[in-house]
Amino acid sequence: MDSKTVINVPFERAQVEKLKSGDYVYLTGTLYSARDAAHKRLYDSIVNAESGMTMGGEAGNKTTFSGKELYEEGILPLDITDNIFYYLGPTPAKEGQVIGSAGPTTSSRMDKYTPLLLSKGLVGMIGKGKRSQAVIDAIVEHKAVYFAAVGGAGALLSKCIKKSEVIAYDDLGTEAIRKMEVEDFPVIVVIDSEGNNLYETAVEDYNSSK
Amino acid sequence: MNIMDDLSYLRKETLVRKMREIHTDIIVETVRDMCISANLNLALDMEQAIRRAAETEDGKLGKQILGQLIENMDIAKEDGIPICQDTGMAVFFVNVGQDLHITGMSLTDAINEGVRRGYTEGYLRKSVVADPLIRENTKDNTPAIIHYDIVPGDKLTITIAPKGFGSENMSRVFMLKPSDGEEGVKAAVLQAVKDAGPNACPPMVVGVGLGGDFELAAKLAKKALTRATDSHSDKEHIARIERELLEMVNSTGIGPGGLGGRTTALAVNIETYATHIAGMPLAVNMCCHVNRHVTREI
Ligand code: SF4
Numbered sequence: 001m002d003s004k005t006v007i008n009v010p011f012e013r014a015q016v017e018k019l020k021s022g023d024y025v026y027l028t029g030t031l032y033s034a035r036d037a038a039h040k041r042l043y044d045s046i047v048n049a050e051s052g053m054t055m056g057g058e059a060g061n062k063t064t065f066s067g068k069e070l071y072e073e074g075i076l077p078l079d080i081t082d083n084i085f086y087y088l089g090p091t092p093a094k095e096g097q098v099i100g101s102a103g104p105t106t107s108s109r110m111d112k113y114t115p116l117l118l119s120k121g122l123v124g125m126i127g128k129g130k131r132s133q134a135v136i137d138a139i140v141e142h143k144a145v146y147f148a149a150v151g152g153a154g155a156l157l158s159k160c161i162k163k164s165e166v167i168a169y170d171d172l173g174t175e176a177i178r179k180m181e182v183e184d185f186p187v188i189v190v191i192d193s194e195g196n197n198l199y200e201t202a203v204e205d206y207n208s209s210k
Numbered sequence: 211m212n213i214m215d216d217l218s219y220l221r222k223e224t225l226v227r228k229m230r231e232i233h234t235d236i237i238v239e240t241v242r243d244m245c246i247s248a249n250l251n252l253a254l255d256m257e258q259a260i261r262r263a264a265e266t267e268d269g270k271l272g273k274q275i276l277g278q279l280i281e282n283m284d285i286a287k288e289d290g291i292p293i294c295q296d297t298g299m300a301v302f303f304v305n306v307g308q309d310l311h312i313t314g315m316s317l318t319d320a321i322n323e324g325v326r327r328g329y330t331e332g333y334l335r336k337s338v339v340a341d342p343l344i345r346e347n348t349k350d351n352t353p354a355i356i357h358y359d360i361v362p363g364d365k366l367t368i369t370i371a372p373k374g375f376g377s378e379n380m381s382r383v384f385m386l387k388p389s390d391g392e393e394g395v396k397a398a399v400l401q402a403v404k405d406a407g408p409n410a411c412p413p414m415v416v417g418v419g420l421g422g423d424f425e426l427a428a429k430l431a432k433k434a435l436t437r438a439t440d441s442h443s444d445k446e447h448i449a450r451i452e453r454e455l456l457e458m459v460n461s462t463g464i465g466p467g468g469l470g471g472r473t474t475a476l477a478v479n480i481e482t483y484a485t486h487i488a489g490m491p492l493a494v495n496m497c498c499h500v501n502r503h504v505t506r507e508i
Contacts, residue, residue, distance in 0.1 A: 024274070037345070091292050091335040100333055101286075101295040106376040106409050128376070129409035129468070150278045150467055151376065151411035152500045154295040155286035173347055174335050186278070188271065188469065199408055199468055206269050206470030207463040 241324020272471020408468025
């Protein structure tokens with residue numbers, strides 16, 4: 001790609017299908033940070049709520065909620081519908097900094113929780129590394145997208161984050177959920193909504209070009 | 211007091227006076243500084259290896275990613291931001307001279323206090339949970355993992371290697387059989403690299419421990435990561451295997467970021483030890499391009 005493609009986030013669902021595995025794009029807009037511990041809490045909250053468990057732990061009626069309902073019912077601290085999660089646990093910000101070092105963490109640890117979150121409307125994820133087949137299937141089913149940011153480029157990526165505010169799970173420290181405004185945040189589409197996987201094709205393409 | 215008691219007291223005195231003393235205050239300060247500097251600046255050999263790789267890389271995305279890593283190192287240095295947000299668990303190799311006397315608190319407490327201060331005052335991430343299942347963050351990145359060796363002399367040599375877990379999670383121990391031979395070693399290392407792929411933030415540094423027993427192999431593999439990328443084993447046949455394995459790893463095409471290219475690893479470092487007639491333990495400790503290590507002698 002020669003010219004720089006900037007995409008505003010969050011984006012319309014229709015936009016997802018235009019993103020193709022291998023595209024190098026820049027995101028501008030709102031992202032939410034969430035990694036291991038936050039994922040576990042979100043996941044457990046949904047599962048408990050939908051199993052009909054009351055606050056007292058008694059079994060009630062099974063229900064399913066949409067992402068919006070989960071938020072409105074106070075089950076989740078944010079409406080994940082059409083939003084993007086950045087798998088990130090930053091270093092602390094110094095005086096005058098928006099955020100500390102802020103690169104992606106390994107995505108596969110979020111695999112267990114991801115299909116459920118995608119079914120509730122999450123549209124995109126930014127991380128690094130391979131995903132499970134279950135996640136790839138869920139990406140195709142719900143028309144979502146998985147981006148990679150460059151692992152280990154936390155200082156560089158922190159420069160693209162213009163605002164950052166903890167909005168939930170403050171007690172988790174670096175693992176809290178942050179709402180972040182980003183500008184020209186560089187990512188590569190790894191798994192697109194058709195299930196094409198750059199981690200497989202890129203290495204094959206490189207090797208066959210030799 | 212009789213004359214015999216008096217003499218033994220004198221003998222002890224002279225002995226004690228010969229020993230060099232270090233107070234743990236100095237150790238705390240040194241460790242604090244090492245934590246911060248390791249996370250802000252890559253060792254020169256690592257930095258140069260990445261810069262060289264950027265020139266020779268011929269994968270399109272791979273080259274772009276190496277360019278970003280160089281930019282990242284420069285920003286980290288200029289703005290004092292950690293190179294990577296995973297500032298690791300603090301792993302130490304400490305050589306204690308047997309003629310050295312340490313005063314103050316215990317050496318282990320001093321190292322942990324240095325880590326506490328370094329990670330707090332240096333704005334580094336606290337990535338340690340006290341219990342593997344309960345998982346409550348200790349909030350100061352302690353405890354550290356400390357490997358001690360008693361050595362001749364009266365110096366204290368401390369190496370810190372903050373270790374990120376994206377790559378640590380891709381590490382493996384193989385209990386190979388003697389009959390597996392050199393080929394078995396190479397196949398296992400290559401398999402570990404392929405399994406790690408993009409998860410270990412390539413370009414990687416591959417630390418290999420060969421020989422010893424189950425746990426020593428793993429410790430040697432970690433120690434191998436603290437060697438310079440341009441160093442070689444002083445055993446000729448091992449140095450050859452290091453070279454050949456690097457070539458094999460860089461023929462996988464995994465490349466920077468796992469997105470295709472020739473720079474999958476910057477180095478394969480192998481450390482060996484004697485082993486049992488019945489076995490050939492092999493550990494592969496994966497490290498990413500943020501292979502941090504700093505050594506100070508006190
Ligand atoms: S594997 Fe290394 S470069 Fe990648 S996130 Fe972890 S510490 Fe950083």
